[in-house]
Amino acid sequence: MTSIIPPDPPPALQLDHVARRRAGRVAVRDLSLSLPRGQVLGLLGVNGAGKSTTLSMIAGALRPDRGVIKLNGEDFLEHPELARTCIGWLPERAPLWPELTVTEHLDAHARIRGLNGAALRAARSAIIERLELQPLARRLAGVLSQGQRQRLGLACALVHRPALLVLDEPANALDPVQVAALRSLIREQAAAGTAVILSTHVLAEVTAVCDRVAILHEGALQHEGTVEAGDHAALERRFFEIAMNPRPAQAA
Amino acid sequence: MSTWAVTRLEWRRLLVRPLGWLLAALTLAWLGWNFTVLLGSFLAGQVQRAALPDGPGFTDLVAVPLLGQLAQLAFLVVPLLTMSAIAGERRNGTLPLLFAAGVPASRIVLGKYLALLGWLLPWLALTLAMPLTLAHATDLDWGKLAAAAIGLALMLAALAALGLACSSFASHPAIAAAAALILGLALWSVNLGAQMAGIDGGAINWLAMSTHVQPLLRGLVSSADILWFALLISLSLALATRHLSTERERG
Numbered sequence: 355m356t357s358i359i360p361p362d363p364p365p366a367l368q369l370d371h372v373a374r375r376r377a378g379r380v381a382v383r384d385l386s387l388s389l390p391r392g393q394v395l396g397l398l399g400v401n402g403a404g405k406s407t408t409l410s411m412i413a414g415a416l417r418p419d420r421g422v423i424k425l426n427g428e429d430f431l432e433h434p435e436l437a438r439t440c441i442g443w444l445p446e447r448a449p450l451w452p453e454l455t456v457t458e459h460l461d462a463h464a465r466i467r468g469l470n471g472a473a474l475r476a477a478r479s480a481i482i483e484r485l486e487l488q489p490l491a492r493r494l495a496g497v498l499s500q501g502q503r504q505r506l507g508l509a510c511a512l513v514h515r516p517a518l519l520v521l522d523e524p525a526n527a528l529d530p531v532q533v534a535a536l537r538s539l540i541r542e543q544a545a546a547g548t549a550v551i552l553s554t555h556v557l558a559e560v561t562a563v564c565d566r567v568a569i570l571h572e573g574a575l576q577h578e579g580t581v582e583a584g585d586h587a588a589l590e591r592r593f594f595e596i597a598m599n600p601r602p603a604q605a606a
Numbered sequence: 607m608s609t610w611a612v613t614r615l616e617w618r619r620l621l622v623r624p625l626g627w628l629l630a631a632l633t634l635a636w637l638g639w640n641f642t643v644l645l646g647s648f649l650a651g652q653v654q655r656a657a658l659p660d661g662p663g664f665t666d667l668v669a670v671p672l673l674g675q676l677a678q679l680a681f682l683v684v685p686l687l688t689m690s691a692i693a694g695e696r697r698n699g700t701l702p703l704l705f706a707a708g709v710p711a712s713r714i715v716l717g718k719y720l721a722l723l724g725w726l727l728p729w730l731a732l733t734l735a736m737p738l739t740l741a742h743a744t745d746l747d748w749g750k751l752a753a754a755a756i757g758l759a760l761m762l763a764a765l766a767a768l769g770l771a772c773s774s775f776a777s778h779p780a781i782a783a784a785a786a787l788i789l790g791l792a793l794w795s796v797n798l799g800a801q802m803a804g805i806d807g808g809a810i811n812w813l814a815m816s817t818h819v820q821p822l823l824r825g826l827v828s829s830a831d832i833l834w835f836a837l838l839i840s841l842s843l844a845l846a847t848r849h850l851s852t853e854r855e856r857g
Contacts, residue, residue, distance in 0.1 A: 410702070410706075413706040414705065414706045414707075414708060415702040415703075415705045415706040415854075416702075416854075417854070417855055434708050434710075435708045436708065437706055437707060437708035438608070438707055438708035438709070441706070443703070443706050445699070445702065445703075447699065449698055449699035449700045449702070449703055450698070450700070451615075451619060451698060451700060452698070453619055453622045453623050454618065454619065454622065458618060462611070462614070462615045462618070463707075465610075465611035465614060465615070466608060466611045466612070466615070466704070466707045466709060467707060468608075
């Protein structure tokens, strides 16, 4: 009798030798990363390390100059339409249409991501309830506070239940209670099988919610490893070592 | 599917901004006033015209001149409507969101274009409704009115495509509006200089929008004129798409 062992599922996200120049300089060089489903990867780095460029490429807003990005084993660059259903993205400053209400934002995002009718209404209600946006539902985005804008941006990224969630400094402008709620939401998404990649400047953010960490410096990956609970001091040491004394980067 | 989603989003944005309502209210009030003035002159001259066997009627003296005024207003109204379509998204930072949602540049452009037509065509229909309210009491030349309406619809569609192309290239909506206004006027009157110099330039005449709108307003529908509008619309939308695709590549 032969036993059939199902093959391992492909990682939710895989980057192979990805490089990108921006504004005449190398923003990301030869970056290779992999992120299995249900894991949270924290992307650390000083300002200008290439975190936002990396996340923009993963989200599909920017094409890499070189390299391959795979989503669930499929080449994302050859099939950019995968972004539509598979990815939810919250950029560094949540971009919103100031003349539309919170509900209209969620509807627009859901429609663009392929939801319609009853599915759209159910998804909208679920995310409004989960992120406690009911009091803001009819408010125009243009009059929201920074923290409320960030929560709406997060809701827009999640409304279609993506398999990969890309968060660029999601805790920006959130108060401590909202930060705790955000952490709980990220862990909840990961527990449901969503792969999450988030960039942050806050090391405590990484030790609190991430399973793994990658540290970028001048566009190059300098460190990648798991995050152990209570590992804050070790992570901080490693981060400062890299920030002060990085390994020489290869030319892109 | 994504084209329709972009259309609905843009249509919603047009509806909730006060600019669209303000433009509609001001222009329709202006056209309504002019309609009553044209009608008054038509009624005043009715006795003299009764003596002419083939004299101009209600369509020539009221309906078509009213559409001619709409055409003049369109040079200002369309750039104001189209200016934010893409340049506004760029300023809000929402354009990368559409790129990231896997919506191809062609669908972004087409979706926005359809939404603009969704505003402009009812604007034309409301203007047309003014002479049509008197259809039962007058002798309307339906063929001539239909040709004029087609001409105006094509002109609005062409100006919208041109405005959208300007919006895709501009960093600020005001720049997009100014560029669309200048290009629209230049395209209308490109043959004017040649005519003033006494040159009947075939190619320059062909380039001018006025050459293709005026026969339609006179009731002459020609496939060459329709083809000219189709070419201008296609070229403008293709340029907008090309520019957005390049922007997506460059980041």
